[in-house]
Amino acid sequence: MSAADRGPLSGLRVVDMSTTLMGPYCGLLLAQLGADVIKVERPGGDIVRDISDRSGHGLGDFYLNFNRGKRSVVLDVSNDADAAILREMIADADVFSHNLRPASARKLGLSYDSLASSNPGLVYCSMHGFDQRGPWRDKPAYDDTIQAAAGIAAMQGGTTGAPPMYVKSPIADKTVGVFAVIGVLTALYERASSGLGQEVSVPMYETMVAFTAMDQQGGTVFDPPLGPKGYARMESPHRRPYQTADGYIAVMVYTDRQWASFFTLIERPDLLADDRLLTIGGRTENIDELYALVAEVLPTRTTEDWLHILDSLDIPAAPVMSIDEVVKTPQSIASGVFESVDHPVLGLLRQPGMPVTFGRTPPAPAGPAVLLGADSAAIRDHYDHKSGAQR
Template sequence: MTDRPTGPLSGLLVADFSRILAGPYASMLLADLGAEVVKVESPAGDDTRSWMPPLREGVSTYYLGVNRNKRSVALDLKDPGDLALAQELAGRADIMMENFRPGGLTRYGLDYDTVAAANPKVVYASISGFGTTERGRVLPGYDIIVQAMSGLMSLTGGPDTGPFRSGISVFDVMAGLHATIGILAALHSRDEDGRGQHVEVNLLATAMSGMVNQTSAYAAGGVVPVRMGNSHPSLFPYEPLMCADGELVVTAGNNGQFRKLVEVLGVPELADDPRFSRNEDRTANRDLLRPLLVERLMTRPKMEWFREIIGAGVPCGPINDVGGGVAFAQEIGQEPVVEVGEGEAMVPSIRNPITFSETPVDYRLPPPGLDEHGDEIRAWLREPVVSTPLDHGESRDHAEGGDE
């Protein structure tokens, strides 16, 4: 392992003023791809440092999950000296990220207009809960609130249950991904015209887009979707079905897959039954078809059916817990867990899902302790010569106040 970034974003500096999940996840993805990320924390640290259990050697695994490949500096923006360092970092950055409440950085001179005036090349990414409109900007944006207000919770659960939140902070993760996409697009645009720009993402807009077919059902069809448990509104079978020893998720996304499925189950005549021959028929008559499929599946254990149904080219799979999911990824050769750091500082981490043929992802640094790199970052920011951080030893031009 090397401390020098080698990925496709090597040479870019990210000033990361974000915290909790959406922003740190995005900045970690950029760091995995080679960007140098300086994580700016308050003296109290990122909120997720205290979000536990679970924990590893006293450190929150939530925090560990989204903060590798970064360096941490603790700066109190209310302290004039620390604020000057924060402004200097923003002036040198290729990318600045923040998820303060809209307008919250203006009083510190760290808002987009002020930073861009001194650093016109900066790509400045803001993540908020409900956007920057007069009514949206005052609303605090936690993922569960957006899940509730967007309608997602109304879709999660069964017909006879109350609404549930998703098992992960799904819109925080999606917003982080959208922010990353926006940053990369803005960097490409900067390559064309030399100018940075402001990239804005909010969780509610992310939810509207991320619910895809469900929000489209309302926008394009006037249909308000409802909770259907594990069933799909537009496909059948596409859900867990009971076998002799438990459930197996079985899907048939088209007529060909359905024909293969019923052949494996020993009831090929169902493929030509006019009640089930087309997907729209199977979906309309799911309550008739489901017991016919379950009757056959109940004759054998789920893993026997899994091997046969998969062998026929029909998607299916058992329902694992998270440990089983990681183990399955390992079983099929994906090596989902990587070791970041060495010796006592080593932290197991989930592999970045992107692979490159020429500029591979690397895992240089374990998630930093609070202000772990504070001394070297402060010293670097006080240097009159702008160079890439930190100990890489290569000079590189960054936009600073008065230089453009």
């Protein structure tokens, strides 16, 4: 297989010591782009191997999706011999990633300073809960606690006195994983000029605060504040999938032209001349009234009818689908966003692939997630021989 067949990151070696979701998602994306990712697991394996492990092979649903395309080696880093193998692996790597708390990494001898001397070009990616300059630096963190601390849970609950709610997806873990990829690739780009690696620190809390604040600061972006927090359109209680005659639909009327087309469609010429609704600023101030109007009109037709009409007017609309329905849409099938993966133990799987496409170096589909320690013997043998040759 040529480098072009393997993908744009072909030849990149990543040693990934992360667990659960955040770090493994970073590693997955790098593997899907063609990198050689070696997942270092403790005896017993990554904890998510056991979540919904339907086969009893340590290949639960989460693990299967977050760990495709990686090799697996089991190392007990409390053992001197295994710790030495890990350090040799890192010395050979372009990237070392982990989601240990920094104090734990230092205790294990896995801080950037302790590793860079044997590999000055190493890009060292540390994903952890909180920036080390703050008083929460040593606190543990998971997706739920970060959603709460970063303002996401309160935002999801709304401004009408509803209790806070979590997003029903580990959005913090996955978002931080993507930011870690950005950090890694940026450091690799800089290394091409300087020849030197560096430490890349990706704190969950600060990442999600910055991510959330972009649209939620509202008038508090000014110091002192010139208005309330939040974005009126996002916080409207009427912003939701709308009920139709036979189900639900998402409709996003947004631009001047789209609203004019919609007002004409529902035979409300009076609204075309309403000064409050002529600009996006005015509509945002009156968004509850507009969204209530949309909700009032949509039950008069079926979902399919509305989709046909709104598509003809170039107004964004979509049916509301569950994840099992998403797999079967003509768009998903044509784009190949789900890939058929032949797993040697579990049989045929249908898994999300890399959604970013490349014209000249498209990556090959990542292989299936492997059994715990599937590559331990080969990796240990390699470093045993290497150590023997150096002696």
